[in-house]
Amino acid sequence: MIDVLSQQVIAGDRRALARAITVVEDGGKEAAQLVSSVFSRSGRAHVIGVTGSPGVGKSTLVDALITEARKQDLKVAVLAVDPSSPFTGGAILGDRIRMQGHTLDRKVFIRSMANRGHQGGVSLATYDAVRMLDASGFDVIIIETVGVGQSELAIAQTADTTILVLMPGSGDDIQAIKSGIMEIGDVFVVNKGDLPGANKSASEIVASLELAHFETAWRPPVIVSIAETGQGIDELWQSVCDHKAFLEASGLLETRRSKRIQAELSEIVADMARRNLKDSLANSTDVQDVITQIINREIDPHTAASHLIPSLFASR
Amino acid sequence: MIDVLSQQVIAGDRRALARAITVVEDGGKEAAQLVSSVFSRSGRAHVIGVTGSPGVGKSTLVDALITEARKQDLKVAVLAVDPSSPFTGGAILGDRIRMQGHTLDRKVFIRSMANRGHQGGVSLATYDAVRMLDASGFDVIIIETVGVGQSELAIAQTADTTILVLMPGSGDDIQAIKSGIMEIGDVFVVNKGDLPGANKSASEIVASLELAHFETAWRPPVIVSIAETGQGIDELWQSVCDHKAFLEASGLLETRRSKRIQAELSEIVADMARRNLKDSLANSTDVQDVITQIINREIDPHTAASHLIPSLFASR
Numbered sequence: 182m183i184d185v186l187s188q189q190v191i192a193g194d195r196r197a198l199a200r201a202i203t204v205v206e207d208g209g210k211e212a213a214q215l216v217s218s219v220f221s222r223s224g225r226a227h228v229i230g231v232t233g234s235p236g237v238g239k240s241t242l243v244d245a246l247i248t249e250a251r252k253q254d255l256k257v258a259v260l261a262v263d264p265s266s267p268f269t270g271g272a273i274l275g276d277r278i279r280m281q282g283h284t285l286d287r288k289v290f291i292r293s294m295a296n297r298g299h300q301g302g303v304s305l306a307t308y309d310a311v312r313m314l315d316a317s318g319f320d321v322i323i324i325e326t327v328g329v330g331q332s333e334l335a336i337a338q339t340a341d342t343t344i345l346v347l348m349p350g351s352g353d354d355i356q357a358i359k360s361g362i363m364e365i366g367d368v369f370v371v372n373k374g375d376l377p378g379a380n381k382s383a384s385e386i387v388a389s390l391e392l393a394h395f396e397t398a399w400r401p402p403v404i405v406s407i408a409e410t411g412q413g414i415d416e417l418w419q420s421v422c423d424h425k426a427f428l429e430a431s432g433l434l435e436t437r438r439s440k441r442i443q444a445e446l447s448e449i450v451a452d453m454a455r456r457n458l459k460d461s462l463a464n465s466t467d468v469q470d471v472i473t474q475i476i477n478r479e480i481d482p483h484t485a486a487s488h489l490i491p492s493l494f495a496s497r
Numbered sequence: 498m499i500d501v502l503s504q505q506v507i508a509g510d511r512r513a514l515a516r517a518i519t520v521v522e523d524g525g526k527e528a529a530q531l532v533s534s535v536f537s538r539s540g541r542a543h544v545i546g547v548t549g550s551p552g553v554g555k556s557t558l559v560d561a562l563i564t565e566a567r568k569q570d571l572k573v574a575v576l577a578v579d580p581s582s583p584f585t586g587g588a589i590l591g592d593r594i595r596m597q598g599h600t601l602d603r604k605v606f607i608r609s610m611a612n613r614g615h616q617g618g619v620s621l622a623t624y625d626a627v628r629m630l631d632a633s634g635f636d637v638i639i640i641e642t643v644g645v646g647q648s649e650l651a652i653a654q655t656a657d658t659t660i661l662v663l664m665p666g667s668g669d670d671i672q673a674i675k676s677g678i679m680e681i682g683d684v685f686v687v688n689k690g691d692l693p694g695a696n697k698s699a700s701e702i703v704a705s706l707e708l709a710h711f712e713t714a715w716r717p718p719v720i721v722s723i724a725e726t727g728q729g730i731d732e733l734w735q736s737v738c739d740h741k742a743f744l745e746a747s748g749l750l751e752t753r754r755s756k757r758i759q760a761e762l763s764e765i766v767a768d769m770a771r772r773n774l775k776d777s778l779a780n781s782t783d784v785q786d787v788i789t790q791i792i793n794r795e796i797d798p799h800t801a802a803s804h805l806i807p808s809l810f811a812s813r
Contacts, residue, residue, distance in 0.1 A: 213799035220797035308798075435792065442791050442798060443778060449802040450774050450809065451767035458766050462759060475758050476751065481536035482624075482758060483529035486765040493766065494810050 183211055187218035193318045195290065202292055205309035208452065216309050219316035224438075226315040227425050230340030231325045237348040238372040241408040243325050247283055248411070249418035255320040258290040262307055262326050290319065305452055307339055308445050339441055341434060342424045344368045344417070347386070349378040366401055368420045374405040374413060399427050457493040467492070499527055503534035509634045511606065518608055521625035524768065532625050535632035540754075542631040543741050546656030547641045553664040554688040557724040559641050563599055564727070565734035571636040574606040578623055578642050606635065621768055623655055624761050655757055657750060658740045660684045660733070663702070665694040682717055684736045690721040690729060715743050773809045783808070 186204070189197030201219075205212045229246075233239050243259055250257045283289040294306060307324060314322050324340055345366030369390075371383045386403045402420045406413030428434040461468040471489060474480045480488075502520070505513030521528045545562075549555055559575055566573045599605040610622060623640065630638050640656055661682030685706075687699045702719045718736045722729030744750035777784040787805060790796045796804075 213797075213803075216799050217797045221794045224794055439788055439792055442788055445798050446788070446791075446802055446805070447771045447774050449798055450770040450806055453802060453806060454766040454770040455763045458763050472755055472758055472762070475762075476755055478537045478540055481529075481533045482761050482765055483532055486762055486769060487529075489762070490766055490769060490810050494806050 183214045184218065187215055187316075190215075190219055190313055190317050191222050195287070198290065198313060198317050199292070201313045202294070202310045205313060206294060206306045208305060209456070212306075212309060216312055219312060223312045223315040226311075226319050226322045227342070228311055228315075228340045229321065229323045229421060230343040231323060231346060232343065233346030237346045238408050239325055239346050242344075242346055242370065242372055242406065242414075242417075243323055244282065245406075245408045245411055245414040246323060246418060246421075247289055249414055250321045251283075251286065251288065254288075256288045256290075256318060257321045257323065258314040258317075258319040259292070259323045259325060260307065260310055260314070261291070261293045262324060290314065304339070305445070305448050308441075308448075311339065339445075341428060341437060342367045342421050344370060344421065346370045346372050347382065348373045349376040349382045367399065367424050368417065369401055369403040370413075370417060371403065371405045372408050374407045379405050397431065397433055399424065399431075399433075454490075454493065458489070461489070461493055499530045500534060503531055503632075506531075506535055506629055506633050507538050511603070514606065514629060514633050515608070517629045518610070518626045521629060522610060522622045524621060525772070528622075528625060532628055535628060539628045539631040542627075542635050542638045543658070544627055544631075544656045545637065545639045545737060546659040547639060547662060548659065549662030550664075553662045554724050555641055555662050558660075558662055558686065558688055558722065558730075558733075559639055560598065561722075561724045561727050561730040562639060562734060562737075563605055565730055566637050567599075567602065567604065570604075572604040572606075572634060573637045573639065574630040574633075574635040575608070575639045575641060576623065576626055576630070577607070577609045578640060606630065620655065621761070621764050624757075624764075627655065655760075657744060657753060658683045658737050660686060660737065662686045662688050663698065664689040665692040665698045683715065683740050684733065685717055685719040686729075686733060687719065687721045688724050690723045695721050713747065713749055715740065715749075770806075770809065774805070777805070777809060 183204075186197055186201055190201045201215055204215050231239055231243055231246075240261075247257050247259065283291065292310070294310060311322055311324065343365055345368070347370065349371060369386050371379050371386070373379070383403050383405050390401055390403070402423075404413055404417050404420060406417055408414065428437065458468075462472075468489065471480070471485050475482055475485055499520075502513055502517055506517045517531060520531050547555055547559055547562075556577075563573050563575065599607065608626070610626060627638055627640070659681055661684070663686065665687060685702050687695050687702070689695070699719050699721050706717055706719070718739075720729050720733050720736060722733055724730065744753065774784070778788075784805065787796070787801050791798055791801055
């Protein structure tokens with residue numbers, strides 16, 4: 182089944198692609214098989230992360246970016262990822278409705294992903310979903326994350342190019358940039374540029390960036406946009422393309438992808454450790470005995486874990 | 498150093514306790530040692546989780562709960578945990594300032610914890626910080642989580658008793674309860690009870706709970722409170738104490754703690770897997786070679802991880 186599915190994904194079948202993303206969302210062995218079978222066909226797409234606080238207009242901006250990319254006849258996929266679901270599930274549904282101007286376009290694919298309950302699950306599933314879209318022939322993959330927490334940043338960083346979206350007067354966000362937290366942004370956008378203070382916010386960001394230390398020669402541009410009307414979106418798209426060209430010319434694309442693979446491997450081994458423990462808890466009386474010992478305060482969880490770990494992986 | 502620190506923690510030294518929590522926040526071997534040396538002294542405190550959307554008045558409510566607990570001369574500690582820091586760091590600082598009415602009380606200890614950057618880190622650190630407070634002699638430990646995402650819920654579930662705080666008219670939250678997601682609440686509070694619609698919200702929750710399926714004989718009470726004035730807080734505190742008595746009498750306290758220990762073990766093995774991989778990446782050329790193979794699309798990350806895992810743990 183997985184073999185057929187992977188062939189359909191590679192052939193660009195949209196329904197198969199939707200199913201494949203559900204498989205990787207669920208994780209586990211089937212997901213690993215599927216990734217394994219399409220992996221050699223991936224690595225070609227430009228992956229763009231879009232992140233920012235709720236209400237800054239990320240979805241409208243993504244919608245406008247799709248339009249730009251389509252002008253160049255690029256195939257575009259959007260993954261709207263919400264790591265803090267179930268509570269904000271409504272927001273994502275709204276996003277999908279908003280983007281429905283593109284639903285008849287066969288070269289646009291939009292998909293929401295939410296946390297299916299197991300920790301660390303969203304970021305792993307995001308890596309793999311990007312791979313499915315990539316293998317399926319999409320040129321541009323936009324990962325939109327709802328929110329600005331740690332997990333959202335982690336997801337944004339799975340991208341080649343990260344766009345950080347702000348709006349005028351969002352003082353907290355600008356404070357975060359000043360304190361150097363947001364050095365992950367490759368391109369900054371002050372959206373809702375028709376609101377008062379847009380240029381001031383942009384200048385503040387520019388000033389902060391001038392003081393910042395960068396590890397590479399790339400200097401993040403700061404763009405004022407009005408996504409609703411499309412104003413500034415061509416400039417934004419150009420910056421994103423410039424950043425891609427910079428990554429390729431400087432060899433940094435490979436450095437970035439190498440870092441990303443390390444982070445991914447780390448999440449995979451963590452996930453395997455969790456799954457193996459879960460299996461052992463269900464099947465091994467030794468492991469159940471350890472739990473009882475912990476409850477009786479005869480052994481602490483950290484010591485118990487270091488005793489358990491060799492046997493968790495020994496039989497595999 | 499860890500030995501001395503653990504003795505000071507057990508002796509109830511506040512400064513040592515603060516240092517110990519920093520050690521467990523950082524994680525790794527020192528944290529494990531510290532936990533190991535105080536573990537036999539823990540397990541006595543009543544751990545209360547307080548969670549809910551931003552703006553519902555959690556901090557004021559926690560402040561009022563401290564006052565209730567102090568009336569019975571119980572020693573109270575509060576851990577304000579923000580898994581989606583750095584962005585919302587301000588909120589937590591605000592919380593601490595708000596609770597400063599208790600700062601001169603030597604039987605009250607308030608501490609903020611934020612994500613120090615590594616995934617899964619906050620929940621592990623929370624387990625261990627609770628243990629430090631517990632071993633240090635606090636009778637009641639309140640874990641306040643800022644926000645309502647998946648990680649916040651996971652943290653709230655490290656408690657014996659979980660209080661879910663809502664406010665009148667928070668339709669999304671009530672929707673979430675209806676869809677059965679919020680069955681983790683042991684006690685429900687509609688705070689800001691002086692706002693319009695408070696009783697309607699409470700009735701809606703009661704109605705949802707009547708339809709819900711419960712695994713135990715406990716039926717979550719729904720309390721309307723005004724934390725600012727203290728109204729309803731005595732009733733809330735009584736419900737929390739009733740829940741504790743129920744857990745003890747029914748033997749469910751042990752069941753809950755057993756589940757919690759399983760979840761914790763799972764996070765510990767995942768964390769160990771991540772750390773061992775990180776060490777190997779720094780020290781082993783074999784592991785570096787695997788990364789190169791992945792970049793060259795010769796092997797996919799899932800297959801690579803399953804090859805790497807035995808060696809990650811073999812030498813330990």
